[in-house]
Amino acid sequence: MKIAVISDVHGNAMALDAVLADIAGQGVDATLCLGDHVSGPIDPAGSADRLMALDGPVIRGNHDRWLADGQRDGRELDSVDRFALSHMTDTHRAWLAAMPATSVFNGEVFLCHGTPASDNAPWLDGWYHDRKTTLPSEAAVTAAAEGLDYPVMLCGHTHAARSVRLRDGRMIVNPGAVGLQLVHGSPDARYAVIERRNAKWCTSLRVVQYDHHAAAQQAVDNGFLPWKQALATGWADASGLF
Template sequence: MTRLAILSDIHGNMSALEAVIADAEGQGCTVFINLGDTLSGPLWPAETADVLMARDWPTIAGNHERQLLTLPRDRMGASDLFTRAQLNPRQLAWLAAQPATCDFAPDIFLCHGTPGSDLTHYLFTVEAAGLRAATDDEVSERTGDRGEALILCGHSHIPGERVLADGRRIANPGSVGLQAFHDDHPCPYTVENGDPRARYAIVDAGRILFRHVDYDYASAAAKADREGRPDWAIALRTGRMEPLA
């Protein structure tokens, strides 16, 4: 039986990516899937692109790929702006060829956020008070009439799964490259996994196995510091964020 390694939200963190690949191969994974937000951040976007282009995994675009390719530079956030400046035409063409979703197999569907949005969290809901677990009704509404037994998503950076009443399963492998962040869509909120280890998941005979992998996160944090991103450096070292003002 083929073991699938499910990766998402690498965010240009080559150190974390290399550790996850080694762990997944050691676990017997022979097929790798990438759910997007692959490069954006103050780390190693070009190097990450080259490694993944050579491996040619099934890959979909996340919101950061869309933003990198469509937003004018004066509207980009700092992570996208840094990344856009590092990428060559071949790497940009690789991003542009990535679909927003993918019918990977008759029973497996890939999306970054939800089937209809790369910015909406699937298993969580953002409210004025912050991020909370989505209700079953919310998850069912976001799933719509997708008939696949397994839907794989990213975006939230939080590993987890939900099984709907009809048996359909939605799973998020967590983030390879970044274990905490602030965001402001649709209102300010914070995600924190609480430790810096890289996350991914394995799909094996219908089971979802969540993995966390140690790596040299201190070197990634030092790179973020050198690029003027102390917020990322804290997240990479600790899996936590400074409180929102």
């Protein structure tokens, strides 16, 4: 079995198109999506349309939940989420509202956005501090997987691509972000391919070039100048973007 895993499109349909084209050449059995689909200043509706056509489970991220609720955990939505919401049709909103927080694919692959317990907590990377991410302790990473009897567990949220293997052999994979690269030093889109070979799972973290300058210009044209550096370079952190 061979599966593509995407996450954190953030409304960047240009990056998503490039990733989906790359996936088409990988011979995968399904494409799974881990959330934060449309919250970005480029093409939220176009991104939603493409993701709604996927053949695998699609779960919600924290931004998807906030858009469905119309508020950010009791507070007003920020300007990026308001932009995304203003471009959603009723069909898009219903799709977001019906999305599960977690899912299981083929009885073997567990999907979540942040951690199994929270769509807004990081699992494999500490959050950004002065452009730095940190791998949490082994104990903390393992504790978040307690009670999950799946050989593969997937997460997103941090935009940092990483694959780890617990001591009992279970694998946790973050495919990185399709639409918004943070502290990577590259603007290229990212996703993962996981494959079961001879009863064992392995990971390929893939990097895909796309017209990131056009994406950055679209964000500027839509009134979101702070997104320009992150989209065009991949060196920036998340400060000031949401």
